[in-house]
Amino acid sequence: xxxxxxxxxxxxxGAVLLLYVxxxxxxxxxxxxxxxxxxxxxxxxxxxxxxNIYNFGITQTYGLADESFSPHAMAHPYVHTHQGxxxxxxxxxxxxxxxxxxxxxxxxxxxxxxxxxVALVYAFFARIATPLFAAIVCAVYMTDxxxxxxxxxxxxxxxxxxxxxxxxxxxxxxxxxxxGKWIFGLAAGFLALFYFELVFAVFVGALCGLYAVxxxxxxxxxxxxxxxxxxxxxxxxxxxxxxxGIAYLGLDDFRQDVYLTFLARNDVxxxxxxxEKAARFYESKKVVFWYNVQDRExxxxxxxxxxxxxxxxxxxxxxxxxxxxxxxxxGWLLSLLPRRxxxxxxxxxxxxIGLLLLAVVLSxxxxxxxxxxxxxxxxxxxxxxxxxxxxxxxxxxxxxxxISTMISLAGADPVFGLDHRRQLRGVLVFMVCSxxxxxxxxxxxPGYIYSGYLERHAPFTVFFNDVLVAVGLYxxxxxxxxxxxxxxxxxxxxxxxxxxxxxxxGVAVLLASFLVGYWFLVxxxxxxxxxxxxxxxxxxxxxxxxxxxxxxxxNYAAPVAAYTGQWAYFDPAISQGFVVRKGQYLHLAGDxxxxxxxxxxxxxxxxxxxxxxxxxxxTPMAVVNRLRRxxxxxLGEPGCSTLPLVRLAANPNxxxxxxxxxxxxxxxxxxWGTDSWxxxxxxxxxxxxxxxxxxxxxxxxxxxxPSE
Numbered sequence: 001x002x003x004x005x006x007x008x009x010x011x012x013x014g015a016v017l018l019l020y021v022x023x024x025x026x027x028x029x030x031x032x033x034x035x036x037x038x039x040x041x042x043x044x045x046x047x048x049x050x051x052n053i054y055n056f057g058i059t060q061t062y063g064l065a066d067e068s069f070s071p072h073a074m075a076h077p078y079v080h081t082h083q084g085x086x087x088x089x090x091x092x093x094x095x096x097x098x099x100x101x102x103x104x105x106x107x108x109x110x111x112x113x114x115x116x117x118v119a120l121v122y123a124f125f126a127r128i129a130t131p132l133f134a135a136i137v138c139a140v141y142m143t144d145x146x147x148x149x150x151x152x153x154x155x156x157x158x159x160x161x162x163x164x165x166x167x168x169x170x171x172x173x174x175x176x177x178x179x180g181k182w183i184f185g186l187a188a189g190f191l192a193l194f195y196f197e198l199v200f201a202v203f204v205g206a207l208c209g210l211y212a213v214x215x216x217x218x219x220x221x222x223x224x225x226x227x228x229x230x231x232x233x234x235x236x237x238x239x240x241x242x243x244x245g246i247a248y249l250g251l252d253d254f255r256q257d258v259y260l261t262f263l264a265r266n267d268v269x270x271x272x273x274x275x276e277k278a279a280r281f282y283e284s285k286k287v288v289f290w291y292n293v294q295d296r297e298x299x300x301x302x303x304x305x306x307x308x309x310x311x312x313x314x315x316x317x318x319x320x321x322x323x324x325x326x327x328x329x330x331g332w333l334l335s336l337l338p339r340r341x342x343x344x345x346x347x348x349x350x351x352x353i354g355l356l357l358l359a360v361v362l363s364x365x366x367x368x369x370x371x372x373x374x375x376x377x378x379x380x381x382x383x384x385x386x387x388x389x390x391x392x393x394x395x396x397x398x399x400x401x402x403i404s405t406m407i408s409l410a411g412a413d414p415v416f417g418l419d420h421r422r423q424l425r426g427v428l429v430f431m432v433c434s435x436x437x438x439x440x441x442x443x444x445x446p447g448y449i450y451s452g453y454l455e456r457h458a459p460f461t462v463f464f465n466d467v468l469v470a471v472g473l474y475x476x477x478x479x480x481x482x483x484x485x486x487x488x489x490x491x492x493x494x495x496x497x498x499x500x501x502x503x504x505x506g507v508a509v510l511l512a513s514f515l516v517g518y519w520f521l522v523x524x525x526x527x528x529x530x531x532x533x534x535x536x537x538x539x540x541x542x543x544x545x546x547x548x549x550x551x552x553x554x555n556y557a558a559p560v561a562a563y564t565g566q567w568a569y570f571d572p573a574i575s576q577g578f579v580v581r582k583g584q585y586l587h588l589a590g591d592x593x594x595x596x597x598x599x600x601x602x603x604x605x606x607x608x609x610x611x612x613x614x615x616x617x618x619t620p621m622a623v624v625n626r627l628r629r630x631x632x633x634x635l636g637e638p639g640c641s642t643l644p645l646v647r648l649a650a651n652p653n654x655x656x657x658x659x660x661x662x663x664x665x666x667x668x669x670x671x672w673g674t675d676s677w678x679x680x681x682x683x684x685x686x687x688x689x690x691x692x693x694x695x696x697x698x699x700x701x702x703x704x705x706p707s708e
Contacts, residue, residue: 012131016122016138023142024110027153027532033103035153036535037145038618039456040106042156044558047102049088050095052076062247067288067596069558070567075597079248080288082261084195084241087159102562109155113162117152118142120165125467127172128426137470145523146316146620147462150532160200160459163193167208167230168430174226175216183229190233195240199441199448200460205234206437214429249285256281261289262445279593286598292451299446303370308442310371312454313465316620318383318522319372320393324400324515325472331404332475335412336423376620378627386521387514399511403479406504416478424471431471434464457620473515480508529626530618537665537677538563546679549610552590554643560613567606570594574612577644579655580697586655588645589697607693608684611662612649614640616676626672640664640678649680656691658683 027035034040045067052066056076065080065088090113091105099105118138125134141148141161151157170186173179186208194201208230216223245254260278275293282289298304314322372380387393407415412423420426438461442449453460483505487498540546541563551560551568554575561568573591580587595606616622616639628634640646641664648654649661659682665675684691 009126009131012126012135013122016118016135019139019142020115020118023149024114024153027149028107028110031533031536032539033107034536034538035106035150035532037150037530037532039150039458040154040535041556041558043102043106043154044556044562046088046091046155047095047105047562048558049085050092050105051100053092054095062244064244064248065288068598069561069569070597071565072567074599074603075567078286078288078596078598081245081248081254081257083197084237084244086192086195086237087156090159091155102559105155106153109158110153113155114152114158117158117162117165120162120169124165124169124172125427127169128430129421129424133424133427133470133474136474137467140466140470140473140519141462143520143523144462144466145526146457146530147313148459148466151459157459159196161463163189163196164204164207164463167193167204168211171208171212171226172215174212174229175219175222179222183225186226187229187233190230191237192233194234194237196237197452198238198241199445199452201234201237202444203437203441203460205230206440207433210433210436211429214433249287253281253285257285257287283593288596291593293447299442299450304446305439305442307371307373308446308449308454309461309465311373312457313461315372315376315380316457317469318380320380320384320387320396321469321515321518321522322372324396324511325469327397327400327404328407328472328475329468331407332412332424332471333428334408335410335415336425336428337411339411376624378624378631379620382627383522383525386525387518396511396514399507400476402504403476403508403511406483407475407479415475415482424474427467427471431464431467434467438464469519473512476508476512476515480505480512483508529623530620534618534676535559535615540663546611550605550608551611551613552609552682553613553615555615555617560615567597568609569596569606574693575614575643575645577646577648578697579648579691580694582692582694586691587694587697588656588691590693590695592695609682609693612645612680612682614643614646614678614680616640616674618676622674626674629673637672637674639668639674639676641669641675643678646678646680658685659691 045065048067048069049065052061052068053063055071056066056073061077061079063085064077065085066077067080068075068078070076090109094105094108099108118141121141122134122138125137142152143149148161152161167186167189170182170189173182174186176182190205190208193204209227212223212226212230216226242254245257249257260274260281263274275291278289281287299308310322317325384390384393387396416423449460452458483501487502487505538559541560546564548566549564550566551557551564552571552574553560553568554572555570557568557570571590571592571594573589576589578589580589592600592606597603597606600606616637622637625634625637629636641650646661646664648656649659659680662679662681664678668674668676682691684693
């Protein structure tokens, strides 16, 4: 038996490793080591942080992230104070040993930190469940293109998975005889975690704390050691963040920084002057501040919490798959109810059937507009069509209900076996602790959860939602195996019962096959809609005439500066092409709130960038707009050519002399009907017909239109 178990574990872990190499290898090779699906800006941000430390030291920043995208010393520092920088320390380490391009940073991080993260996922679930279930979880994670895979090749985001499962794995093994290394690993993991994104750190801290309380509640001495290790690590991590912030800002300004950041992210309407106050403060202190503000009242109540789960992760998975997984998971959950004697068994069966029917009715009858965001229905409709006619969707729900009912009535022992690990009882503990931890952090900071994670589809809720996908697949696969064995090897039963068993086995096998096949079809369609090489055009900037040229962009500028080797910044207003004549000159409206250079007030060159670059990132909403256009119910996704400044540059009769489009996304126009990038040459000559970049004009508040 031991030999068989080892072989099963070896086979499962080998399959996970092979799948990782294949999927990540494809992602990197297909993109020439520059994967960019919806977002990979943070890889460039980490690269710039490493380069800035290497070139300019830490005496002025005290180790804070320097977000000035410039090769010139006078432009530094312009820092980010709102969280720690643990992932960027690794970026600096590999930068020192020679990884000085974003491609090399991504390659090394993916096959070190990324591989270790998936290994920890496998190790954790193999301990609390089985090697097979652990392999299923890893496979679901790695093939989840939107919610996990695209982020796993981001050198910053990959650390979320690594630190989460490092802390869980160390907590799980802390009871071993020689537990010192696991206690130390837990403390180190919490240090790194809290010297990172604090909202995510609170989630992981709450999850691991709850998990430890449940697992070690009968051994208070060990539980105390674990809590001390977690608390000590978290305290040191927070202390590092605070020490750096205080060293850079001073104690009073550090307090002001924390106050303004928290209010802006969660309760912006608490003060009518909050944003103006924040702008003055952060500009004067040369501190980065993103204006992605939120209001807590928008997220108050039960439904916003529920929709934070269903309207993002499960919407991506499609309502069809979500409902099938929920029903199967309900059957698994009901199968775990205790069944001690005949009367108790009958009572449990009645409760199981009743609760399961209620779950099915709610899943089918509750309007999709309540659970799933209806504005994304074109995507769901398109993905559902791959399942076949509408009748197939109904059959899938009916089949899931039948199998789930069988599992709940039979109980966990006959379906999954007597071993609690095979019954996934440890996974249930993980899911409950995850849900409570998420509820806690959502209550504390709902605005940041939405703006920093959910709306970006960044990895957070995926870490427990995708485990539920694995539970559903594991449950139906286990039912298929047990029913098939029963149909093939059970004798001395009536023909009717044999037919019923064979039919139910066939339903289970077909349902399991459908769910796995449909999952992969959905991922393949997302790959076709949102290809990973979306930002491949950036490599043009490595060559003349762009190499060494300065840029202003309508998006995050770190990728641009990384390839040009010259300064670049983000201006959210210049693309509006709002022009006002003042005396002899035409004044082009701009916005300098993201002009993150220390010499912004003294360097006139920032008013004369060589080029403007339009970059439009891929989003599910862009797919929705394309699908609506294809159906004749929409205009499609607006591209760079719809921006007023690009239109001005393309118009030979424009008043902006010398401003012209030099390159644009021809392939995107041909394939999607949308150009996702364009480069405009800017001529800031000093003649009377010249143009001046003016940051004092407010184009969004001034009556008028661009001159064309």
